[in-house]
Amino acid sequence: MKFSAYMQEWLYGNEGYYRNVRTIGKEGDFYTAVSTSMFFGGSIAKRLISTIESGFLSPSCHVVEIGAHKGYLLADMIQFIYTLKPELLKTLTFVIVEPFVANQTMQKNYFKEAFGDAINLLHVKCLEEFTCKEAFFVANEIFDAFSCELINENQMLFIENGKAFFASMDDETTTKAKEYGITKGELCLGYEPFANTMAHCCERFEFVTFDYGDKEERNDFSLRIYANHQVYPFFALTDLVEEKLRETNDFNTFFENSDITYDVNFSHLFYAFEKSGLHVHAYSTQMKALVDFGLTELLELLAQKVSAKQYEQELNRIKTLIDPSFMGERFKMACFRKGEA
Template sequence: MKFSEYMGEWLYGKNGYYTTYKNIGKAGDFYTAVSTSKFFGGTIAKHIISLVDEGFLASDGVICEIGAHHGYFLADVCEFLYTLRPKLLSTLNFVIIERFDALQEQQRNYFQESFGDVVKLTHYKSLSELHCQSAFFIANEIFDAFPCELYFKGNSARVDGHTISFDVKDDWVNEKAAKYHKDRGEIAVGYEEFAKEMASSAKQFEFMSFDYGEMQARPDFSLRIYAKHEVYPFFEDNLDREALFGTSDITYDVTFGHVKDAYEEAGVKFIECVPQMVSLIDMGILELMEMLQKNVDEKIYKQEMEKVKMLIMPNLMGERFKMMKFRKNS
């Protein structure tokens, strides 16, 4: 089979890694910005308020998270909206795009436990089911979870069992490799369709995504496996891929230039791609921390500030992760 099919089965097949709930954070296989600090979602809530105030997002618009896993991120957004602008909690419409029924149930239960009937949550299995006038889309670490093809000097990968052979000719992969100046590495599959679906789902929207990678393609393979906070390069000698298949996360660095091109081809305007540190500070995360300091004791403030430092320090998540922003105007 093609490598993208193999990776798709690994992550989303019948017994795939993302088909059931997985712990994220200390008890899981990896950390994310969401598992690190509630103030990640809080900063997004502050940004949503600014979009409403500037008139870009309607006060009855849709707030949509894509790939929500447990639902912590959107719940953090709701919690901070309640603190900062409670009226919006009753006027905005909250949506999660989630293809798996088991995860939808986890998310519904978590929102019910957290908010009761105060927040009304709607699920769709894909963006193609959503049609609205005004929206804000948010995703955290989604583009690195798209299946990819592996490319090496003119050939694409084929998988037999769990053995990789580079002996397939694929014109589409070759075209992308040439466009992004790669002679080896990962070529993501599905960005173009995803961008078109989003462009069709709302007449006016802003989309913000956080992920790791660079605008320019890496000159080598970045494909790797995460299991219990251990990182295994995919081509490591003696790696037991069969044992790790479906039980661990598999990912790669995002080529943000590819994401940008996919959205521009769909008629959506690229706004910026900046380090996570820059985006969170610009959106007011430090202002939120000042508010916290005035309302809690010093011990709690220091605990939360240490978590926020994980998000913004250049040697931690602040530089390695990037924020991409797009807008479509009606």
């Protein structure tokens, strides 16, 4: 079995890691920006408002989250829209792209608890089912969860009978590896179909996404497993490395029960979107993006409304988002547009 098929089964199969309700945060396997501070969603909401006020999108556009987990990010955005420009809640349409029924139910219940009947949340199973005139898309850490191939020169990784081994690349992977200019590392073949689908689902959009990775080619493997806030390099869980570098566990121990992920190669992502006729509007570190979106102004508003102690507590959470030694530099923001003159 090619590694991409194995990873797809691991994450999205019948018992896959993301198919079931998972806890993110202190009690789960890893943290995300969403689980760190609601001001992550608040900053994106401020960006949405700015995009509407600039005239690129209208007040009646769709706001669509892809890969929403419990729906916290979209809910945080709605809370800040209510604070900053409440009249937009009467005109915007909120949508979550979610393939799994269990997650849809969880999201609906959370929105019901948070907003009652004030917000009407719509669901679609996939982007292929979604069409509209204009939209603001948002996603946090979705591209690192696209299945990938692992390639090394003219070989690719396979999994058979619980063993990992390299063998000759097939023609499709060979062609794409040459096209992307990669000789060693992760090669995702899903970016292009995703970008092509997004390009055709609406006439005009802005898509803001955050993920960890770099624009430059690393020419090395970053695939790893997160379990209970421990990080395991994938190859250290195989017999493909010398014995002194191996972990005591085998990768099969973590199959479907832990997250498996890798660094996003943003140059590959940009190539996929540009190939579909979409424009790379902006790219920066998470720290710079959140400040540019208006995080500082939101903190000034917070300082006026809460006690010094409450402000300090929230500021400490926000530091995790923007501190270069935590998420600030490691995570990147990419913004794509369709319909820009």
